[in-house]
Amino acid sequence: xxxxxxxxxxxxxxxxxxxxxxxxxxxxxxxxxxxxxxxxxxxxxxxxxxxxxxxxxxxxxxxxxxxxxxxxxxxxxxxxxxxxxxxxxxxxxxxxxxxxxxxxxxxxxxxxxxxxxxxxxxxxxxxxxxxxxxxxxxxxxxxxxxxxxxxxxxxxxxxxxxxxxxxxxxxxxxxxxxxxxxxxxxxxxxxxxxxxxxxxxxxxxxxxxxxxxxxxxxxxxxxxxxxxxxxxxxxxxxxxxxxxxxxxxxxxxxxxxxxxxxxxxxxxxxxxxxxxxxxxxxxxxxxxxxxxxxxxxxxxxxxxxxxxxxxxxxxxxxxxxxxxxxxxxxxxxxxxxxxxxxxxxxxxxxxxxxxxxxxxxxxxxxxxxxxxxxxxxxxxxxxxxxxxxxxxxxxxxxxxxxxxxxxxxxxxxxxxxxxxxxxxxxxxxxxxxxxxxxxxxxxxxxxxxxxxxxxxxxxxxxxxxxxxxxxxxxxxxxxxxxxxxxxxxxxxxxxxxxxxxxxxxxxxxxxxxxxxxxxxxxxxxxxxxxxxxxxxxxxxxxxxxxxxxxxxxxxxxxxxxxxxxxxxxxxxxxxxxxxxxxxxxxxxxxxxxxxxxxxxxxxxxxxxxxxxxxxxxxxxxxxxxxxxxxxxxxxx
Numbered sequence: 001x002x003x004x005x006x007x008x009x010x011x012x013x014x015x016x017x018x019x020x021x022x023x024x025x026x027x028x029x030x031x032x033x034x035x036x037x038x039x040x041x042x043x044x045x046x047x048x049x050x051x052x053x054x055x056x057x058x059x060x061x062x063x064x065x066x067x068x069x070x071x072x073x074x075x076x077x078x079x080x081x082x083x084x085x086x087x088x089x090x091x092x093x094x095x096x097x098x099x100x101x102x103x104x105x106x107x108x109x110x111x112x113x114x115x116x117x118x119x120x121x122x123x124x125x126x127x128x129x130x131x132x133x134x135x136x137x138x139x140x141x142x143x144x145x146x147x148x149x150x151x152x153x154x155x156x157x158x159x160x161x162x163x164x165x166x167x168x169x170x171x172x173x174x175x176x177x178x179x180x181x182x183x184x185x186x187x188x189x190x191x192x193x194x195x196x197x198x199x200x201x202x203x204x205x206x207x208x209x210x211x212x213x214x215x216x217x218x219x220x221x222x223x224x225x226x227x228x229x230x231x232x233x234x235x236x237x238x239x240x241x242x243x244x245x246x247x248x249x250x251x252x253x254x255x256x257x258x259x260x261x262x263x264x265x266x267x268x269x270x271x272x273x274x275x276x277x278x279x280x281x282x283x284x285x286x287x288x289x290x291x292x293x294x295x296x297x298x299x300x301x302x303x304x305x306x307x308x309x310x311x312x313x314x315x316x317x318x319x320x321x322x323x324x325x326x327x328x329x330x331x332x333x334x335x336x337x338x339x340x341x342x343x344x345x346x347x348x349x350x351x352x353x354x355x356x357x358x359x360x361x362x363x364x365x366x367x368x369x370x371x372x373x374x375x376x377x378x379x380x381x382x383x384x385x386x387x388x389x390x391x392x393x394x395x396x397x398x399x400x401x402x403x404x405x406x407x408x409x410x411x412x413x414x415x416x417x418x419x420x421x422x423x424x425x426x427x428x429x430x431x432x433x434x435x436x437x438x439x440x441x442x443x444x445x446x447x448x449x450x451x452x453x454x455x456x457x458x459x460x461x462x463x464x465x466x467x468x469x470x471x472x473x474x475x476x477x478x479x480x481x482x483x484x485x486x487x488x489x490x491x492x493x494x495x496x497x498x499x500x501x502x503x504x505x506x507x508x509x510x511x512x513x514x515x516x517x518x519x520x521x522x523x524x525x526x527x528x529x530x531x532x533x534x535x536x537x538x539x540x541x542x543x544x545x546x547x548x549x550x551x552x553x554x555x556x557x558x559x560x561x562x563x564x565x566x567x568x569x570x571x572x573x574x575x576x577x578x579x580x581x582x583x584x585x586x587x588x589x590x591x592x593x594x595x596x597x598x599x600x601x602x603x604x605x606x607x608x609x610x611x612x613x614x615x616x617x618x619x620x621x622x623x624x625x626x627x628x629x630x631x632x633x634x635x636x
Contacts, residue, residue: 086342087342088122088231089121090268090299090338091112091113091116091123091124092329093112093124093126094304094329094336095108096305096334096374097131099132099137100145101133102131102145102148102152105132106152108130109130112126116164117163121338122229123164123165123166123226125301126167126270128169128200128270128271129169129170130168130170130270130272130303131168132145134310135308146182150172154194161192165226167233167268167270168187171183171184171185171214172185174216180213181216183197183215184211184235185197186198186270196224198222198235199216199217200215200234200235200236200237201217202238203215204250206627208625221264229265229343231266232262232264232266234267234268235271238255238269239255239256239269239287240286241255242257243257245285245289266297266298266341266343269301272302272312273302274310274312275310275363275367276619276621277360277363277364277367277619279313280313280331281358283315288323290319291319291320295321297318297320297342298318298319299341300317300318301316301337304332304334305334306371306372306373308375308626309625311370311371311374313363313370314332315330315331316328316337318341320341320342320348321342325353326348326349326353327349327353329354330356331366338351360528362532364525365400365532368517368518369400369403371517372401372405372492372617373404375617376490384401384411384491385410385489386410386413386480387413387476387510388413390425390427390544392540392549393494393496393518394494396529396533397518399533399540400517401517402435402436407437408438410437411438411489412437412439412440413442413480413483414428414429415442415475415476416445417444418445423547427544434541472509473506474508475509476509477512481512490514490515491514492515492516493519493614494517494518496518496523497518497519497521497623497624500516500610501577502563502569502599503609504559504562511612511613516617517617524566527545549566564595564599572595578620578621583600586600607631607632
C-alpha cells in the first residue's frame, strides 16, 4: 500500500508543485504511456493493482528520479495511482438485436467486445435482454428458448476468454419454487466463465410492457465488485422511479437509492427503452438529476433498431457525478461508446457527445425510416409496395420507404377510378419520379362496373352509399395483396392515426398490409414531417401538401365532409387517446360538446377495425399497438 506524504514536496529547484499540477502531470503520463492498460483485463484485482504499481515504478526508473526528490516522487506516484484507480473505462455496446435470434445476437455481442478488446476497457456493457432481443414476449415461456440462451452465454464466455469483463442482458431461471420462472438479468462474463447475475427490481406493466408476466422482481442492492470498484447494476425501469424527479411514482421503492446507500461508486444501467418523440430529452434530464443527486456517475446503454411495432433510438449516454453529460452515442444507428468514467474527485470523466437533432419532425422521420428498414429486413423481405393515391399520406409513406430500403426496392401502384382527379395521378407520377421508385398503373373503373352489375339485383331499390365507396377501397386492397403475393413484396399500408382513430378507413381495403408505417402520426403531424423532409430534399410535390385531403371515392369528396377539420380533430384525439381524458374533461376545457361526443363515439365504434389492423410503428406515448388494450364490446 502506497502511503501519501503529507509534507509539501520540494523540487531540487525549490518549487512546490500544487496538487493540480501533480494531477496534471500524472494524468498526462498515464494517458501518454499507459493509456492501454486495462485494470479489468480478466485477471484478479491483485494482479491489476500490481500492474498499476509496476507501471509507476517503471515510470520512476525512466526519468522521474532526475527531477523529483523522494518525497515529491511518492506524492506523484500516490496521486497517479489514485487517478488510475478512479477512472473506469467502460464500453457501451449499442447494438441492434433481433427478437429470438440468439445466435445472431450473440455474434453482435462477440463482435462488439472484440472491437474494444485493445482499448483498455475495464467493463463492456450490453443493452437489456440483448442476447434474446427486446421484447422476446412469449418466447420467454418456451423453456427451450431460455435453455438455448444459457448455452449461448457459455459459448460467448469461451469466445471472449481474453476479452474484458462483459455484462450481458439476458433472462435467467429463477431457482425458487415460488414466483415467476425467470429473472430479467445482467450476467457477468469474465475469464472465459459465466459469473454472477444481477437482476431487475422494477418490472413495468404499463403501455407496451408486460414484464410481470414473465419475471420475478429481485430485492436488495445489485452490486458488482470489479477490481476494487463497487458498481451498482440496474436494468432499464430501475432508474425511472426517483421520488424527487417524478410527481407521481409508479413503485414504492427506488433501486438507485438502495444502490447509493450500499456504497456504489457508479450506476450502470442496461436498457431497452423504446422511442417516443421527445423522450431522449426527458431521459437525459432524469439521468442528470440522478447523477447529481447521489453524486454518482451514470452509464446508460440503450438498444437500437426496430422489433415489431417498437423502435429503439439508441443514444446511450454517460453523466458524471455533477450531472454533466460527458458522452452520447449516435441516434438510430449502432454505435460503441467508450468512456472514461471518473469515480472520484481526482479527475474528470471524458467521452464524445455525438451530435443529434431533437426536432420532433426529425426524430419521427429517422425513427420511422429505421422502423421500416428493420421490419422489412428482420421479416426476411427485401422489397415493398404501396398504393399511391396522390395524397399526403401515401406520399410520406413512399418517401420513408425509399429512404429505408432504397428506391429500387419500392413499387408505387396507381389505381385510378372514375372519381380520381387528373391531378392525383399526375402528382403520384411526379412523386415517384422524384423518389426514383418504380410505378405500376392498374385502373379499376371496369372492375367497379363489374361489381355494380353483380350486385345490382341484390341492391335493387337502395341508393348508393358508403357501401359502394368501400367496394372501391377493397378492390384496391385486393390488387395490392395480389401483387404482394405474386412478387413476395411487403405491402405497406398508408393510413394515419387520425383516420384510424375514428374509423375513416376500410377494413380489408386500404387497411390491407403487413406494416402500418404512419398510423401513429396524426394528420397534422403527417404534414409537419412532410414539410420538414421537403426542406432537406423536396421530393413531395407542393400540390400534395396544399390540396384538400380526399379519399376520392365519390364526386367532389373531401375528408371534411365526414370529419371535423383535422387540426381540431387531432387536438380532441390527443386529449382522449394520449392523455386519457373523458368527454367531460375535454368539454370542460372549452371544446364543443356535440363535436367531442361525436368524435369519441367514432373512436369507440372503430375498435373492431383496429384489432385487425397491421402492426403500427410506435412514435407517440400511446399508439394503436401492443400498448392499446381496449375492449371491443363495451358501453360507456
